Amino acid sequence: MKNYRKLIIGASFVAMISFGFVKIKMGAIRGQVAPGGAVGSIYLIEGIDTLARNSDQQNFTFNNLKEGVYSILVKGNNNYRDSLIKSVAVKDSSTTDLGLIKLITK
Numbered sequence: 001m002k003n004y005r006k007l008i009i010g011a012s013f014v015a016m017i018s019f020g021f022v023k024i025k026m027g028a029i030r031g032q033v034a035p036g037g038a039v040g041s042i043y044l045i046e047g048i049d050t051l052a053r054n055s056d057q058q059n060f061t062f063n064n065l066k067e068g069v070y071s072i073l074v075k076g077n078n079n080y081r082d083s084l085i086k087s088v089a090v091k092d093s094s095t096t097d098l099g100l101i102k103l104i105t106k
Helices: 002-020
Strands: 027-034 039-046 049-054 059-065 068-076 083-090 095-102
Touching: 027 039, 027 068, 027 083, 039 059, 049 059, 083 095
Parallel strands: 027 095
Antiparallel strands: 027 059, 039 049, 039 068, 068 083
């Protein structure tokens, strides 16, 4: 009986520990900006937190994001207007594709 009790306690302990270390699954946001060379910086905004990517490329990706709602601000170079995309939803283990973001001239 004592061995059975120890076995149950040990198995319960192992189960609690293993559930405590469940890996948090992260999401991502990706997109493309046109025309080429129009983008200066791209900002990921969540509340008061901001993450910047200086980019001279058309494609961008923000990885390892927690589930939530974000905004993306694309700052245009030279004569191009900025573009703000609000309410970009990110879910665990998935990538939100914004597709093509076209910047227009001022």
